[in-house]
Amino acid sequence: LLSGSPVEYDIATNATPEDIKKVFPKARSVGEAFGVMLVRRNDVIYDVATFRSDGPYSDHRHPDSVQFSDAKHDAQRRDFTINGMFEDPIQEMIIDYVDGQADIEARLIRAIGDPQARIEEDHLRMLRAVRFAARFSFAIESDTAEAIREKSHQLIGVSKERIGEEIKKMLLDEHRGVAAWKLQYLGLDRFIFDEPSCMNAPTRLGKLFNVVSYATALAAWLIDRNSNQCDVQFIASKWRDQLLLSNKVFEELKQTLSIHKKLFNWDQLGTAAQKRIAASPACDAAMTILQAEDSSLFVHIRKAIIEHEKTGIAPERFINGNDLLDAGLRASPKLGVVLEAVYDAQLEGAVLGRDDALHLAKTIYSKITDSK
Numbered sequence: 001l002l003s004g005s006p007v008e009y010d011i012a013t014n015a016t017p018e019d020i021k022k023v024f025p026k027a028r029s030v031g032e033a034f035g036v037m038l039v040r041r042n043d044v045i046y047d048v049a050t051f052r053s054d055g056p057y058s059d060h061r062h063p064d065s066v067q068f069s070d071a072k073h074d075a076q077r078r079d080f081t082i083n084g085m086f087e088d089p090i091q092e093m094i095i096d097y098v099d100g101q102a103d104i105e106a107r108l109i110r111a112i113g114d115p116q117a118r119i120e121e122d123h124l125r126m127l128r129a130v131r132f133a134a135r136f137s138f139a140i141e142s143d144t145a146e147a148i149r150e151k152s153h154q155l156i157g158v159s160k161e162r163i164g165e166e167i168k169k170m171l172l173d174e175h176r177g178v179a180a181w182k183l184q185y186l187g188l189d190r191f192i193f194d195e196p197s198c199m200n201a202p203t204r205l206g207k208l209f210n211v212v213s214y215a216t217a218l219a220a221w222l223i224d225r226n227s228n229q230c231d232v233q234f235i236a237s238k239w240r241d242q243l244l245l246s247n248k249v250f251e252e253l254k255q256t257l258s259i260h261k262k263l264f265n266w267d268q269l270g271t272a273a274q275k276r277i278a279a280s281p282a283c284d285a286a287m288t289i290l291q292a293e294d295s296s297l298f299v300h301i302r303k304a305i306i307e308h309e310k311t312g313i314a315p316e317r318f319i320n321g322n323d324l325l326d327a328g329l330r331a332s333p334k335l336g337v338v339l340e341a342v343y344d345a346q347l348e349g350a351v352l353g354r355d356d357a358l359h360l361a362k363t364i365y366s367k368i369t370d371s372k
Contacts, residue, residue: 034049076113
């Protein structure tokens with residue numbers, strides 16, 4: 001109906017799990033008590049679910065019991081009207097018991113039936129409403145939005161893993177800025193991050209390229225929310241715990257925030273420091289965020305990096321630790337300091353070869369040793 005291409009197909013049927021097994025003997029149960037079977041056909045896996053009505057949701061995620069029913073009752077148990085329609089693939093006919101087509105025409109995300117009841121069944125539906133609204137550029141219907149505001153505090157009871165998955169989906173979508181704004185407007189951000197709700201517009205986040213990494217989007221949003229230059233690294237650590245970020249994403253987030261901060265002191269840095277920043281894997285992410293907030297500074301730094309590339313951003317080092325040991329320097333942690341100082345000189349163009357580098361290394365080592 002939205003002229004998109006499906007990425008998966010879900011099948012709903014009045015056939016019971018036992019009936020499905022008769023037709024597809026290799027069907028695998030993933031929730032037979034809920035009437036859900038997996039059927040593999042031509043290397044594609046289909047969810048095949050029996051029409052059902054749900055009982056109470058004591059855990060606010062799964063129904064305590066289900067009762068097999070018909071298509072109309074099955075539609076009425078679902079979350080939003082746009083997700084409650086069926087298509088008969090034989091007659092190519094839309095079966096719509098919940099006015100989903102009308103809400104698509106009106107560009108609305110509306111809970112099926114009582115929005116308070118739908119959210120009470122599964123609190124994660126509050127985040128799903130925001131994700132769908134942002135993704136399709138729909139508005140959230142007023143009663144549904146009000147129910148989300150009233151129940152936003154109940155996100156506390158949702159697992160951090162499920163919340164993190166929803167946030168990741170939102171931030172990897174090109175409409176991430178809209179999603180972030182809706183989360184803040186509805187007060188959901190307070191319980192996602194365990195910090196005061198923010199009304200700063202997520203402008204950096206909204207101006208990012210369509211395709212960016214999860215860590216880049218997180219960094220842009222974090223900066224948007226904390227433009228007063230508070231301890232963003234501390235906040236990043238909190239976000240890691242709240243969203244259950246992987247070590248890889250968290251390290252990328254930290255590095256991006258660190259380099260982003262340094263970019264605003266670019267002209268006060270020496271050539272070596274600038275080249276080290278340019279060589280960092282997180283430099284592109286930090287520059288992407290900078291481009292979204294200060295285009296003139298971005299252009300200035302980009303030109304400088306292009307100039308640095310002419311002499312090498314990260315050239316191979318003239319010497320290493322073994323060279324220092326062969327030259328008679330005693331093994332100690334000081335050698336690491338010496339090597340970095342020599343490499344800075346190499347980046348600055350102050351040493352032009354191996355012999356120059358070894359001579360400088362011995363000089364620096366002697367000064368460090370004598371100072372002790």
